[in-house]
Amino acid sequence: MLEQGGRPPCRSPRQKRWRLVVTALAAAVLAGCATVQSPDPRDPWEAMNRATFEFNDGVDRVVLKPLAEGYRFVLPEPVRAGVRNFFANLQDPWIALNQLLQGKVEAALSDGWRFIANSTFGIVGIFDIATDMRLPKHAEDFGQTLAVWGVDFGPYLVLPILGPSSARDAVGTAVASQAYLPWQLPKWLDLDHRVAWQNSLTVVDLIQTRANLLDVTDLFEQAALDRYAFIRNAYFQRRRNLIHDGSPPPLPPSDGQSGTVDPRVPTNDEAVLAAGARRAEGGD
Amino acid sequence: MKRRLAVLVWAFAALAVPAATGQDLTPDALVKTVTQDVISVIKQDKEIQAGNRKKTIALVEEKVLPHFDFTRMTALAMGVNWRKATPEQQQALVNEFRTLLVRTYSTALSAYRNQVIEVKPLRAPPGDADVVVRSEVKQSGTEPVTLDYSMEKTPNGWKVYDVTVGGVSLVTTYRDSFANEVRNAGVDGLIKALAEKNRQFETKRG
Numbered sequence: 001m002l003e004q005g006g007r008p009p010c011r012s013p014r015q016k017r018w019r020l021v022v023t024a025l026a027a028a029v030l031a032g033c034a035t036v037q038s039p040d041p042r043d044p045w046e047a048m049n050r051a052t053f054e055f056n057d058g059v060d061r062v063v064l065k066p067l068a069e070g071y072r073f074v075l076p077e078p079v080r081a082g083v084r085n086f087f088a089n090l091q092d093p094w095i096a097l098n099q100l101l102q103g104k105v106e107a108a109l110s111d112g113w114r115f116i117a118n119s120t121f122g123i124v125g126i127f128d129i130a131t132d133m134r135l136p137k138h139a140e141d142f143g144q145t146l147a148v149w150g151v152d153f154g155p156y157l158v159l160p161i162l163g164p165s166s167a168r169d170a171v172g173t174a175v176a177s178q179a180y181l182p183w184q185l186p187k188w189l190d191l192d193h194r195v196a197w198q199n200s201l202t203v204v205d206l207i208q209t210r211a212n213l214l215d216v217t218d219l220f221e222q223a224a225l226d227r228y229a230f231i232r233n234a235y236f237q238r239r240r241n242l243i244h245d246g247s248p249p250p251l252p253p254s255d256g257q258s259g260t261v262d263p264r265v266p267t268n269d270e271a272v273l274a275a276g277a278r279r280a281e282g283g284d
Numbered sequence: 285m286k287r288r289l290a291v292l293v294w295a296f297a298a299l300a301v302p303a304a305t306g307q308d309l310t311p312d313a314l315v316k317t318v319t320q321d322v323i324s325v326i327k328q329d330k331e332i333q334a335g336n337r338k339k340t341i342a343l344v345e346e347k348v349l350p351h352f353d354f355t356r357m358t359a360l361a362m363g364v365n366w367r368k369a370t371p372e373q374q375q376a377l378v379n380e381f382r383t384l385l386v387r388t389y390s391t392a393l394s395a396y397r398n399q400v401i402e403v404k405p406l407r408a409p410p411g412d413a414d415v416v417v418r419s420e421v422k423q424s425g426t427e428p429v430t431l432d433y434s435m436e437k438t439p440n441g442w443k444v445y446d447v448t449v450g451g452v453s454l455v456t457t458y459r460d461s462f463a464n465e466v467r468n469a470g471v472d473g474l475i476k477a478l479a480e481k482n483r484q485f486e487t488k489r490g
Contacts, residue, residue, distance in 0.1 A: 040460065077397070088426065137427040215395040222485065223388040225477055226461040233460045234452045241451020246430060248451065 043156040043232060052158040053228050059161065060210075065217075068210035082126040084212060087205050088137065089118045089125025090181040097179070098140040102148045110135050139242055143172030147243045156232055164235040311435045311442045312406040314351065315417045319401050322347050326396055340390040348389060353436065353443035354382045360446065361458040362466075369471045377471070380478035385454075387485055399423045401431070413437040416448075 043049060072080065096111035114130040114137070122129045131137065146168050147153070154167025165173060178184070182201035186194045224230035240248050309317065325343055326332050332339050358378045359366045369377065403419040414436050420428045434446040446455045465474040 084426075139427050215392075219388065219391055219395075222391045223384070224461065225458075225481060226464060229460040229464060230457055233457045237452040237456060238450060246451065 049158040064210045067207050071211045083208050085128045086125045094179045095140045098145045101145045142175045143169035312417045316403040344389045353445045356445040360455045365466045373471045376475045383482045
C-alpha cells in the first residue's frame with residue numbers, strides 16, 4: 001500500500017485516493033497537479049505538500065507563533081518547564097506501549113516506571129525526576145512501530161497544522177490520536193465540564209509545543225535557502241535515525257547504483273539526486 | 285518530532301565549540317575543549333546572552349571557524365555538481381556558504397540556555413584519519429539529543445566537515461536545495477541565491 005518510488009507525480013489512482021483523503025483533511029488548500037520544478041521520488045505529492053506548507057505557514061504567522069511568543073514572554077522558564085514536563089509525561093504511556101509493540105521490553109519497562117515516578121513523586125509530571133533516576137526520556141511513536149513491522153515510509157506528506165509526515169507516519173499519527181491523553185483523560189476520568197477540559201488542555205499543549213519550537217523555526221528560517229526542501233530532507237534523516245534508535249545502518253555507497261536500500265527508509269540521497277537529474281533531463 | 289527538532293539548535297550551538305588549540309589534541313579532546321571554551325564565554329558575557337549578534341558572530345569566528353573545513357563542507361553539500369563549478373565559482377560558493385553557516389551558528393548559540401553537553405570518548409582506532417566524535421545535549425523533560433562531528437585529520441590538525449544533530453546531517457540537509465538551485469539556475473544561480481540570503485540577513489538584523 002505504501003510503496004515509494006519513481007512514479008511520475010499525479011498519475012496513479014492510488015495516489016489520487018490518498019490525495020482525496022488528504023484534501024478532505026486540508027480542506028482549505030489544494031494546488032492540484034501544478035508543475036513541480038525539481039521532482040524528488042520521495043515526494044510525489046510535492047505540489048499539494050507545498051500548498052499545505054504555505055497554509056501552515058500562514059496559520060502560524062497569524063495565530064500560532066504570536067500565541068507562542070506571548071506564552072514565552074509572559075511565563076518564566078521554570079513555569080514553562082513544568083508545563084513542558086506535564087505534557088511530555090502524558091506521552092510516556094504511549095511511548096512505553098510502542099516500545100512493547102516493537103519488542104523492546106526493557107525500554108518499555110523503563111518508560112513505564114518513568115511515567116509512574118513522574119506522575120507520583122514528580123507531582124502529575126510537572127517535575128521530571130525520572131531522568132535523574134536514570135530513566136531517560138525516549139522518542140517512540142506508532143509510525144516508528146509500523147516501520148519496525150516492515151511498513152514502508154510511503155510518500156512524504158505535509159499535514160495541516162501538524163507539519164512534516166509521510167503516508168505511513170500519518171497513519172501512525174491518526175492511531176496515536178486515540179491515545180492522546182490531554183483529550184482522552186477527561187473522558188476516561190469522567191470529569192465535570194469534560195469538553196472544556198479537553199479543549200483547554202489541547203490548546204495549551206499546542207501553544208506550549210509551538211513555544212518549544214520557536215528557536216528551531218527561527219534557525220530554519222535563518223539557515224535554509226528553500227525552507228520546504230530543507231525541512232523535508234531533515235525529516236527523512238530524522239525519521240531514519242529514530243526508527244533505528246539512533247544507530248541507523250550506514251547508507252549504501254553513494255554511487256547511485258546500489259540496490260540494497262533499506263525499504264523502510266527513504267532511498268539514499270545520491271540515488272535520489274541522480275533520479276531527479278535524469279527526470280529533469282527528460283529521461284523519465 | 286518537533287520537540288526533537290528543537291535540538292537542532294543545539295547541534296548548531298555545539299558546533300561553536302573549538303578553541304585554537306594545539307594540533308596534537310585527539311579529536312574528542314578538541315571538541316570537548318572548544319565546547320567548554322565557547323560555553324564559558326557565553327555564560328560570562330551578558331551582551332551575548334542579551335542577543336548581541338556582532339559579539340556572537342565574533343565568538344564563532346574566533347573559536348569555531350578555525351576548526352572547520354568549509355571547502356569540504358561545500359563540496360559535500362554540492363555533491364556531483366561540485367565538479368561542474370569552475371575554481372572561481374567554487375571559491376565564491378565556499379565564501380557564501382561559510383557566511384551563512386557562521387550566522388546560523390550564531391543564531392543557534394544565542395538560544396543556548398544552560399543545557400549540559402557531554403562529549404563521549406572516541407571509540408575509533410588510534411590510526412584513523414576520519415572519525416565521528418559523538419556528544420549529547422541533555423535537557424530535562426526531553427530525550428537527550430545527539431550531536432556528532434565528522435572530522436578528518438589534515439596537516440593543519442583535525443577539521444570538522446559535517447555536524448549531525450539527532451541523526452540529521454547539516455551537509456546532507458542542504459543537498460536538496462543546492463541541487464534544485466543548480467538545476468534551475470546553474471551554479472551562478474546558487475551563488476546568487478546564497479549571497480541574497482546573506483544580504484537579507486544583513487539588512488534584517490543590522
